[in-house]
Amino acid sequence: MAESSIEWTELTWNPTTGCSKISQGCKFCYAEVMSRRLHAMGIKKYKDNFKLRIHPKELETPFKWNKPKVVFVNSMSDLFHKDVPLEFIKRVFKVMNQCPQHTFQVLTKRADLVERYNRHLTWTENIWMGVSVEDERVIDRIDHLRYTDAHIKFLSLEPLIGGLPSLDLTNIDWVIVGGESGHGARPIKKEWVLDIKRKCDEADVPFFFKQWGKAAFNPNPNDPTIAADHKHHAKGGCRLNGRVYRNMPKR
Numbered sequence: 001m002a003e004s005s006i007e008w009t010e011l012t013w014n015p016t017t018g019c020s021k022i023s024q025g026c027k028f029c030y031a032e033v034m035s036r037r038l039h040a041m042g043i044k045k046y047k048d049n050f051k052l053r054i055h056p057k058e059l060e061t062p063f064k065w066n067k068p069k070v071v072f073v074n075s076m077s078d079l080f081h082k083d084v085p086l087e088f089i090k091r092v093f094k095v096m097n098q099c100p101q102h103t104f105q106v107l108t109k110r111a112d113l114v115e116r117y118n119r120h121l122t123w124t125e126n127i128w129m130g131v132s133v134e135d136e137r138v139i140d141r142i143d144h145l146r147y148t149d150a151h152i153k154f155l156s157l158e159p160l161i162g163g164l165p166s167l168d169l170t171n172i173d174w175v176i177v178g179g180e181s182g183h184g185a186r187p188i189k190k191e192w193v194l195d196i197k198r199k200c201d202e203a204d205v206p207f208f209f210k211q212w213g214k215a216a217f218n219p220n221p222n223d224p225t226i227a228a229d230h231k232h233h234a235k236g237g238c239r240l241n242g243r244v245y246r247n248m249p250k251r
């Protein structure tokens, strides 16, 4: 468990680590970079670097938090990676089922497997299920999510590297949008973000704009949230037409 700097969560919990790349959104995978760093530091959990590994001992961790937490599940992996046995995923879900005081945000790019495993999993209200979509090429992930029984279904449109003209928000409860950061980052465009926001407004879906990614991608060079000491600081700033959007679904 670790406190997270991610704007839409409090803690990260990684019952699996490691992954493999599946689409363009993985190009500059943060988890891969961090795994290599932690491996080099000699951290035992990352002794196999970025290879997919399951950590059954981690299943005890959520029972030790004495206050209700909002938890991003598997910031360093993908719970629905094909090499994670369904039996282990069921054990992770059982822990989440037994901890209704915590809110668990599970995010995957393997949306087809979520739909396939759906009937084997118990979807208590504290489990928010999300899919990552970076551009139109992988927009079918949203359909897989739509057909699951998760009570809260969310989209992480980050790193947004293309417009999403066919985005359909039917049965979707929350949308997060963000630009890519770091060396070589691919630019996000304001018109893509505004198009998504308009669809959120029309469908009454909470809209969370996380970041532009780089100051160079921010259409407003004077956005005060670019400054590291601003209370809403995010990478590259996070104002959109002068406003910060950090809306969340109701819990």
Ligand code: SF4
Residues within 6 Å of the ligand: 018, 019, 020, 021, 022, 023, 025, 026, 029, 030, 031, 032, 076, 077, 078, 109
């Ligand atoms: S699915 Fe996520 S964790 Fe896995 S390689 Fe892609 S970005 Fe990294």
